[in-house]
Amino acid sequence: MRYYFALILIVLGHATLAQEWEDRRSFNEAAEGRPLRIISSTDTDLFAQIIETFVAQNPTVSIEYLVTGTTAVDKRMRARPAAFDIAISSAMDLQLKLVNDGFALPLKGVSHPPWAQWRHSLYAFTSEPAAIVVNRSAFADLPIPQSRQELIEALRARPGVFRGKVGTYDVRASGLGYLFATQDARASETFWRLMEVMGALDARLYCCSGEMIDDLTNGKIVMAYNVLSSYAAARVESQDALEIIYPSDFPTTMMRTAFVSKDTQAPDIAGNFMRHLIALQSSSADGKPSLPALKLRETGIGRATIALEPALMTFLDSLKRARFLSEWEDALIQN
Amino acid sequence: MASGIDSIMVDSQAISSSLRARLALTLISGAAVLALLLYFAVRNYAVQVAQEGQDSILTASVTSILDAASIRNDVVEVDIPYAAFSMLSTPADDRVFYAIYQDGALLSGYQDLEFYGETGKAIQSNLLRGATVRQVSASRIFIGTDRRTEIQIVLAQTQDAMAETLDRISRNAALIGGGFFVLAVALSFWATSVAMGPLNKLTSSITRRGPQDLSPFKKPVPQEMAPLVNSLNSLMGRLDHSLSQSEDFIAEAAHRVRTPLATVRSYAEATLQRVDKEENREAMRSMIRAIDESSRAAGQLLDHAMITFRADHLERQEIDLVDLVQDLVLRMNPIADMKDLSLVVHGDPVVAYAGDPILLQNAIRNLIDNAMRYGPPDSTIEITLTAALKVQISVRDHGPGFPDPEIKTLTTRFQRGKNAEGSIGSGLGLTIVQDVAAAHGGEIELANLSEGGACVTISL
Known part of the structure; x- marks a missing residue:
């Protein structure tokens, strides 16, 4: 165990030193001056459209878009808040704690519903439910489970089919995975039973939604739990074999959030970008956005959205986190 | 003497100040002071109530965290309930800081948050990371199998929502104070004119009097005006008295001056008859003329005095x-x-x-x-x-x-x-x-x- 942590530390340290990014793209490089640096956990493909429309309207601005994991967004922002102008992440809890700890610059004159912003600093701009994605082939003639309870029963009924072929987030590595897991655990004990069942089936653990969907499409796994539906939806269109299930018992919806770094050197441009982002994601008239829009709470199918409130910091408490992770490991890592 | 009466009452009386203005000013400044007092009282009370509200929530939150702490196999576990922070949600999205110490050593949370509750619970305001925070410290002692340990929790929250509430209450308090002031000003003017009413009545009743009416003012007046009316009555009494005296004096003087002059004249006439020497006669004639002149002058002077007096009391x-x-x-x-x-x-x-x-x-x-x-x-x-x-x-x-x-x-x-x-x-x-x-x-x-x-x- 100790070696394991040491290894993670070394890898992380190495990553920080080398500034390794999952992806790194510059927009409108022709523009002079220092580019607006956005650190984000959102894949470039999904976010590019938003940046491109912004630079189209602001041709003098160049943007550098840096993609990394949710945990890394938090760590890098804490380490070097001046190095980035805007931080975007799907891990609402980490983002809220960054703002709480004073890393964000409040924006003026942005009208946004109170539930979708915190301290006029942290702004939510998507509504993305966590989903169960299954490969229909695994359920051949059987009904596809619509809730966690049905999923548990289905997994228990045919362990042979699912052994080694179920996947979920490694909550130790993924901030978003941890957020989903803690919110699920808070909502129902079913979560822990599902984890135990998946643990018994030698569940595979992933850092990111993207890899889970990759393995679903190439058949390595047949069921993924708590996948980001926005990522899944993008792939499912081309993969008839996959089906996205929004669990009917208790749904968990995450809002992607962004804030301007308090040490930004371009507060005006960063503020404008935030306004652009919020306006774009709030308007329902937009044709086909690459990222799901922010849904008004009262409309739609009534998925419970994780609230932007200080309570998000509860599970980030080191004692609480250690306790949760140990329970999670007990349940999921049984060998 | 009598000719002076009218000129005393002439319009150009020197005016030092207005009683009405003085009364109104006093009432209005009193109202202003009261309005200010009201404003500050309401505001202070609101601050107190708002602060008590925040304190009680913070205390409840700390208590719920302490309650969730437990000791198992001599290891203290602090499992922060989700509700502990959830209840700290405010409309202004106040920031929350916490620290958990075990016997003075930081277990988790923000290490720049110091524990102050050496003597049980302590609530205080503090400056943390550039913001004013309200901070609650509480501790709980756990007895393990072979040792006792103390868990200390500090919970702090910024006061943005409270500041907003206070702003709102202050605005309302200012409105209430202002409204009170405006009302009080209106009331002051009303009260002033009511208070000045009897004075105006007295004034007009004296102004309407006939020129000879020097009788005392007998209608009931408010207690405060009684001394003034008494003085006025006594002045009018003295005036009446001296007027009748001067009337008597005029009659007396007319009599006293005219009678001897007439006597002197008749003696002079008689003498004129008996004097033969032309120069002496001439002297006597001059004397008679002078006496006539004096008599006429005295008569006219007394006439004039009498006329002046009568004209004043036509x-x-x-x-x-x-x-x-x-x-x-x-x-x-x-x-x-x-x-x-x-x-x-x-x-x-x-x-x-x-x-x-x-x-x-x-x-x-x-x-x-x-x-x-x-x-x-x-x-x-x-x-x-x-x-x-x-x-x-x-x-x-x-x-x-x-x-x-x-x-x-x-x-x-x-x-x-x-x-x-x-x-x-x-x-x-x-x-x-x-x-x-x-x-x-x-x-x-x-x-x-x-x-x-x-x-x-x-x-x-």
């Missing part, structure tokens, strides 16, 4: 001016005869007028007297009375007339015409006539007639 009664003039002419005829003058009365048969007969008689006598003085022998003095448009009495003679440049100044006291040298007179005659006319609300007009002679007209 007593009108219905009289027929023609009767009055006829009576006068009858009495003056002997003197006129001595000077070979004839007095003729023209005009309406009856001229009724409401006035003071003594004053009017005095005025007309003075006019006739003047006319007889300046009228040449064997001429007539015509007295005309009309009541056509207004009552007019004119007296004309056939003398030399008024000297033109002096026609304006002749009515002032002790002013005699240039052509009056050699005749007896004090210069009070026309002044008396004018005072009488003015007392009756009339005027006099001096004119020289084209065919010669002077004409004085009294229009009433």
